[in-house]
Amino acid sequence: MKQHFPALASGFSFLDNAAGAQVPQACITAITNFLESASCNVGMPYAGSQLSTRIRDQTRVETAQFFNCKPEEVVIGPSATALTFRLATALSRIFQAGDEIIISELEHECNASPWRELERIGCVIKIWQAKWTEGRLELADLAALLTPRTRLLAITAAANSLGNRPDVAGATALAHSVGAWVVNDVVHDSPHHLPDIQASNVDFAFFSAYKVFSTHLGFMYIREALLEALPAQKLHFIPDDSLLKFEPGTNNYEGMAGWLGTLGYLRTELGNSLPARAGLIRAYEKIESIEKPLVDYALERIKNLPNAIMYGEPSSQNRVGTFCFNLGQANPLEVVKYLGEQGVGVAGGHYYATLPMNALGLYPTGAIRTSIAHYTTQTDLDTLFDALEKKD
Numbered sequence: 001m002k003q004h005f006p007a008l009a010s011g012f013s014f015l016d017n018a019a020g021a022q023v024p025q026a027c028i029t030a031i032t033n034f035l036e037s038a039s040c041n042v043g044m045p046y047a048g049s050q051l052s053t054r055i056r057d058q059t060r061v062e063t064a065q066f067f068n069c070k071p072e073e074v075v076i077g078p079s080a081t082a083l084t085f086r087l088a089t090a091l092s093r094i095f096q097a098g099d100e101i102i103i104s105e106l107e108h109e110c111n112a113s114p115w116r117e118l119e120r121i122g123c124v125i126k127i128w129q130a131k132w133t134e135g136r137l138e139l140a141d142l143a144a145l146l147t148p149r150t151r152l153l154a155i156t157a158a159a160n161s162l163g164n165r166p167d168v169a170g171a172t173a174l175a176h177s178v179g180a181w182v183v184n185d186v187v188h189d190s191p192h193h194l195p196d197i198q199a200s201n202v203d204f205a206f207f208s209a210y211k212v213f214s215t216h217l218g219f220m221y222i223r224e225a226l227l228e229a230l231p232a233q234k235l236h237f238i239p240d241d242s243l244l245k246f247e248p249g250t251n252n253y254e255g256m257a258g259w260l261g262t263l264g265y266l267r268t269e270l271g272n273s274l275p276a277r278a279g280l281i282r283a284y285e286k287i288e289s290i291e292k293p294l295v296d297y298a299l300e301r302i303k304n305l306p307n308a309i310m311y312g313e314p315s316s317q318n319r320v321g322t323f324c325f326n327l328g329q330a331n332p333l334e335v336v337k338y339l340g341e342q343g344v345g346v347a348g349g350h351y352y353a354t355l356p357m358n359a360l361g362l363y364p365t366g367a368i369r370t371s372i373a374h375y376t377t378q379t380d381l382d383t384l385f386d387a388l389e390k391k392d
């Protein structure tokens, strides 16, 4: 797959994909084509404006295929975090003092801090604690936290720190049984598994295109039936039943052109050129088949590292290829610096996952994190682990 990604030609081993993925040529070409044609705002009858309108509308259609929802349920924004704060502002206008919000202990702060803001209006935050050091979320522990006052459950599809994949559909069914809504962070999972709103049945979900081999955009699914009653902070003339109430200001059309280019790459190169969601489903089957042996291989090599302490699911079950570990007492950032000098990019620190890092007693120093994508090869992993084995 590397041949489709110009940045990979340098030979550098990009193993920090959880922080942001590289983009295929199709994404770059689509951005260039758009900007070379015209850079206009939407909504006017002249050709350049119509191009931007088409790109924006097509983005909603194809992102709905990605989420498995309707185009009328897709909000486009600058980042996942910007969108969760927008949703929290709307919720702060309908939630009441004493309402309860449950946040899983595996969350990135993007799916925690915005809901903590609701403490200002008297909402009560409860943390759904995981079992450590695996970081496993048990449904029985969630059931014990639910009450008739529970309004919201925040749960990730995959933890950006550990790679663990909790049972989102099971948690959603429990939350719905007391009338609570579920907000699902699919940012970390979406480069590895195709989101499926119909299967998870969550009420809100969000991801960032730059983690899915594309541009710096965020997308949020909002269940259609909930949209009208959500009092967003909006320009006064935008109707309450319009998604545009969650999209203040001008959006990033070149970013959308790039995202459409990336979706085209997924369907064409990995999805047997099947159309629409069928092509994406096929592409992600391919991605999973590429990544599974790499996950097994990386786990084996981590086990064999002298002094390695690994956090998260120990086998390839219920996880993606994101690995969090420390090497004895070594400072994670020093290891990251050393690896950079060896031609390998990984992360160190807490990666905004302060809840799990606190639970592990690792905050704020954190741990080393390495994360694969479908363009990762065993050679990349060998470069990483051979360098770690050589380190004194």
Ligand SMILES: Cc1ncc(COP(=O)(O)O)c(C=O)c1O
Binding pocket: 018, 019, 078, 079, 080, 081, 082, 108, 110, 111, 156, 158, 159, 160, 185, 187, 188, 207, 208, 217, 218
């Ligand atoms: C799991 C997870 N959720 C949310 C975010 C935030 O995404 P954004 O940078 O688009 O706000 C990240 C970013 O690293 C992430 O890994």
